[in-house]
Amino acid sequence: MSVTEHIDGERLWANLMELAEIGGIAGGGVNRQALSDEEFSARELCISWAEAYGLGIATDDIGNLFFRVEGSEPDLPLVMTGSHIDSQPTGGKFDGAFGVLAGLEAVRAVIDSGVDHKRSIEVVAWLNEEGSRFAPGMMGSEAFVGVRSLDEIKQVKDKNGVSVEDELARLEDRFADLRKLPFGREVFCFVEAHIEQGPILEKEKTPVGAVTGIQGVRRMRVKITGEEAHAGTTPYDLRIDAVQEASRVIEKLYEAFSDIEDIRFTVGMLTIKPNVPSVVASEVLFSIDLRHPSSETLATCEKRIGELVSQSVTNCSADVWCIAEADTITFDENVIGAIEVESQRLNIPCRRIFSGAGHDARQMSYVCPSGMIFVPSCGGISHNVNEHTDQSDIVAGTEVLCATLVELANRLEISSKTESQI
Numbered sequence: 034m035s036v037t038e039h040i041d042g043e044r045l046w047a048n049l050m051e052l053a054e055i056g057g058i059a060g061g062g063v064n065r066q067a068l069s070d071e072e073f074s075a076r077e078l079c080i081s082w083a084e085a086y087g088l089g090i091a092t093d094d095i096g097n098l099f100f101r102v103e104g105s106e107p108d109l110p111l112v113m114t115g116s117h118i119d120s121q122p123t124g125g126k127f128d129g130a131f132g133v134l135a136g137l138e139a140v141r142a143v144i145d146s147g148v149d150h151k152r153s154i155e156v157v158a159w160l161n162e163e164g165s166r167f168a169p170g171m172m173g174s175e176a177f178v179g180v181r182s183l184d185e186i187k188q189v190k191d192k193n194g195v196s197v198e199d200e201l202a203r204l205e206d207r208f209a210d211l212r213k214l215p216f217g218r219e220v221f222c223f224v225e226a227h228i229e230q231g232p233i234l235e236k237e238k239t240p241v242g243a244v245t246g247i248q249g250v251r252r253m254r255v256k257i258t259g260e261e262a263h264a265g266t267t268p269y270d271l272r273i274d275a276v277q278e279a280s281r282v283i284e285k286l287y288e289a290f291s292d293i294e295d296i297r298f299t300v301g302m303l304t305i306k307p308n309v310p311s312v313v314a315s316e317v318l319f320s321i322d323l324r325h326p327s328s329e330t331l332a333t334c335e336k337r338i339g340e341l342v343s344q345s346v347t348n349c350s351a352d353v354w355c356i357a358e359a360d361t362i363t364f365d366e367n368v369i370g371a372i373e374v375e376s377q378r379l380n381i382p383c384r385r386i387f388s389g390a391g392h393d394a395r396q397m398s399y400v401c402p403s404g405m406i407f408v409p410s411c412g413g414i415s416h417n418v419n420e421h422t423d424q425s426d427i428v429a430g431t432e433v434l435c436a437t438l439v440e441l442a443n444r445l446e447i448s449s450k451t452e453s454q455i
């Protein structure tokens with residue numbers, strides 16, 4: 034029996050459904066935000082599965098979780114796979130969870146088959162990929178590769194004023210027995226399995242996507258400041274109404290970005306102060322999420338946002354700033370190629386695909402050859418309780434992941450250059 038024949042699709046599916054019960058919400062979705070009690074319980078469940086297979090279990094100072102199967106040459110840099118187990122407040126069963134559990138199932142198959150692999154293989158559950166409770170997300174992978182410092186991340190607070198530092202202390206208490214690993218360990222290559230979160234693979238009836246890159250993003254904040262006033266007694270000409278101005282600004286921005294090809298402009302969050310029905314608002318803070326495959330276009334649009342906001346406000350004052358920026362990245366041609374070759378060998382249809390959504394693999398691509406495997410999302414739906422992927426696609430993606438991990442774990446060399454850099 035080959036290694037991929039040891040993938041147990043029923044077990045993997047049952048694991049996914051069991052994990053989805055933790056933080057389960059009406060409609061079959063999941064609310065499992067980073068460093069919450071639900072996320073702690075999800076960790077416990079994953080750890081129990083890893084223990085059952087005798088995997089090495091460890092964490093680090095930011096609360097990433099690692100499960101390892103030793104290779105025959107454990108001193109060689111390891112092959113890593115994984116994703117995240119936190120979710121959006123109204124998330125689905127598969128976003129993130131699929132990547133972690135597919136990695137776990139792949140490692141089980143490696144152990145059960147006894148297949149040779151020189152390099153150790155590690156499955157990671159990165160801390161706070163989603164960023165819905167503590168923004169911005171990808172904290173675990175960013176700390177691991179050194180893009181953001183632990184001290185900076187620890188200061189981030191949720192909307193109730195609870196800091197990452199507070200919650201990390203609680204996490205350490207709960208999982209005091211876990212071995213701690215340092216940041217910046219050398220990784221030979223990283224492969225993340227994830228649902229597509231878009232409609233292409235389903236439409237083309239292709240179970241596996243070899244991801245070529247991730248589009249760039251700007252996460253911005255705009256603050257419109259006016260003056261609090263009585264809604265009944267203050268005449269219009271004396272008002273400095275932050276809501277009125279903010280709605281005008283948002284309308285202008287949507288208009289400006291409506292006809293640029295491939296642009297994704299979203300205002301998804303508004304906070305109003307004092308947020309009381311009979312008071313003219315003194316402040317509106319809103320978010321902008323801006324994405325485009327071209328880094329140049331993104332930079333131009335970011336500049337345009339600043340100009341448009343200042344042109345659109347009349348009475349209020351406005352501040353615009355960027356809280357996170359990431360340019361478009363290209364994954365490693367060797368990893369993309371390995372995914373394609375293994376798909377072909379397994380007779381599983383595969384196509385190249387570009388990712389519109391951000392993933393932890395972006396951070397890993399800064400330090401090692403990286404790539405991703407997508408499986409179809411029914412109706413392209415994600416960040417939604419109705420998120421679904423058929424079991425057959427889950428299994429196909431996991432087989433390709435497993436074969437790719439074993440192949441890479443037996444390689445002695447890999448060029449870190451992408452095709453465009455060669």
Ligand SMILES: [Zn+2]
Nearest residue numbers: 128129162227
């Ligand atoms: Zn995700």
